[in-house]
Structures are given as structure tokens and as C-alpha cells.
Amino acid sequence: MSVAEPTGHPWPRLTRRPRPRGCAANRCPRRPWAIRSRWWTRWGDGSPGGNAHPDHPDFLAFVPAPGTVTGVLGATLATGFAVPTGWRFTGEVSGAVESATVRWLAELLGLPPGTSGLFVSGGSTANLTALTAARDALVGTEARGATAYFSDQTHFSVPRALHLLGIGEDRVRILPSDAHRRIRLAELRRRVAEDRRRGLRPFLVVANAGTTATGDVDPLPELAAFCRAEGLWLHVDGAFGAPPR
Incomplete structure (x- = not known):
């Protein structure tokens, strides 16, 4: 280090x-x-x-990148104006900018019309927000028997988010990855079927699109087909893969 x-x-x-x-x-x-x-x-x-220095132009160790003059200026302006953007009553213009930018990003990523989203502080909060939507949509807030699946290459923010959402460790399946550090689809099928026989409620598969450790991508089309057939929510952690898309 x-x-x-x-x-x-x-x-x-x-x-x-x-x-x-x-x-x-x-x-x-x-x-x-x-x-x-x-x-x-x-x-x-x-x-x-005693600290890492993401502000250094040669800092390439982790996800945070060196800052830019434009970023400093934007942060200064945002801090100075201090507009509450948590709801449209106080941040109507900010909300409109967010909606327009999300729409542009959806178009750049080739997502279908009507795709929506929001900006959050970072990837960990993004995972928590998305997994909350998955839990509420498929198993409800009590999440009894709800079970989630992902590979051992998945970012630590995912199990942490599941813990906050009431999905205990006994219902989190961390599957071993293959030689290419991707989730094993056969093992996923086996574990989902096994948990259904045990009376649990599989509801979520988390896939990686460019892991933060090695940049590897899970077999997304195959996972999408499997989740569609099984009635599971597929969450794709964009990580390093979404921007190049």
C-alpha cells in the first residue's frame, strides 16, 4: 500500500x-x-x-478518482446555494434537471422508454435503494422467507444492504464463482430449487457488470432469462461495466 x-x-x-x-x-x-x-x-x-489521497492525479488504487476543477466548482456552488432537493416543493428546478439527466442516461444505455431513476450519493446507496425496491415489490416489507443470491465477487455493499432490509445471513446465498470470476448459473438454479423445496421465497439475484475487484461481468442474458422464468428480480450492479456500455 x-x-x-x-x-x-x-x-x-x-x-x-x-x-x-x-x-x-x-x-x-x-x-x-x-x-x-x-x-x-x-x-x-x-x-x-495516514490517509489515502484520491485527490492525487496518480491515485489508481480504488474506485474514487481524482477530483476536477469543474467538480470543485459544482460542489462549491451546490454548497453555497444549499437548495433542499429532497422534494420538488423546494427543489423544482433541481428535480427537473435530475429527471432530464436520468432520461438522457437511459437513452445512452439503450434502456426502454419510460425507464426512471434517481441520483444518489454513491454505489452503496444505489444498491440499497434498488434492493429496497426489489424487496417491496416481490416479498413486502416483512420479507418473511425472502432469499437472495449472488456470487462471491459481489461488492460488500450488497449483503450489507440486505441486512438493513431484514434479509438475514441465513437467507443470503453467496455462490462460488467460476474460473472467470462469474456466477455459476447451474449452481444458482440448484440453490433456488433447493430453497423453494425448503419453503423459502427466492426473490432476488444480484449480477455484476464489471466487478470492482477485477472488472468481470456475469452472464447477464442467461441470468435475465433464468430470472424471468423463475419470477425473480434481477439487479445488475453496474460498478465498472455500466459507464462503458
Whole structure:
């Protein structure tokens, strides 16, 4: 893991030395009233070495990308105006911009007319929102016996979202992937049939379109056909695959 060191130019220089574990926690005061100005100075001098730096132009380790001048300007304007956009009464123009942009994206992705959606803060919230729609549509809010299926390459936000939605670990099926890191359709068929015999309610299959770890894509057409025949909800986590589409 690379860490950053201050160098005097706009971005820190990246080095190859290992990041020390637990150093940030050990340097924090044990009690909030123990904070002194000297501690803040010491913390500020060392904090660049304790965090990742997605703002660095060479940062390619994870999903977050370096920021842009346009993004900084947009965030500044949005923060300054502070328009509540949670409902159309206070954010009618913002809501119209969102609806128009979602429509454009649907057209670019080749989705059918009438496709709708919304912007959220990131992929984890997007998965939670989509899986909520799946649960409510097929099994209801109590979700008794509801069972979900996905491969071991799926992002951790999916089981976390299912936990929040009341789908316990005993009803989450994490299936081993094949040599190409894709979900095994035969194993999926077997597990769904087995759970139906046990009286459970299979309702959801989560597919990957470009996993965050390796960029692999599950067999989407085959999964779509299977889910249609079985009456299951197919959620495709766009991850790295949706933008290139």
C-alpha cells in the first residue's frame, strides 16, 4: 500500500513504504477534553501519511478518482446555494434537471422508454435503494422467507444492504464463482430449487457488470432469462461495466 508524504508541491509524493497500522488511533487523545493546540499541530503534520489521497492525479488504487476543477466548482456552488432537493416543493428546478439527466442516461444505455431513476450519493446507496425496491415489490416489507443470491465477487455493499432490509445471513446465498470470476448459473438454479423445496421465497439475484475487484461481468442474458422464468428480480450492479456500455 502506498502512502503520501508532503513534498511542497500541490500533491504529495507517493512512496512505497508500508502504512503503519493503528498509528492514527494511537495518536488520538483518549478523552475529548485532553485535546490541546499542540496535539492539533502534531496531528496535522502527520495526517497526510495516514490517509489515502484520491485527490492525487496518480491515485489508481480504488474506485474514487481524482477530483476536477469543474467538480470543485459544482460542489462549491451546490454548497453555497444549499437548495433542499429532497422534494420538488423546494427543489423544482433541481428535480427537473435530475429527471432530464436520468432520461438522457437511459437513452445512452439503450434502456426502454419510460425507464426512471434517481441520483444518489454513491454505489452503496444505489444498491440499497434498488434492493429496497426489489424487496417491496416481490416479498413486502416483512420479507418473511425472502432469499437472495449472488456470487462471491459481489461488492460488500450488497449483503450489507440486505441486512438493513431484514434479509438475514441465513437467507443470503453467496455462490462460488467460476474460473472467470462469474456466477455459476447451474449452481444458482440448484440453490433456488433447493430453497423453494425448503419453503423459502427466492426473490432476488444480484449480477455484476464489471466487478470492482477485477472488472468481470456475469452472464447477464442467461441470468435475465433464468430470472424471468423463475419470477425473480434481477439487479445488475453496474460498478465498472455500466459507464462503458
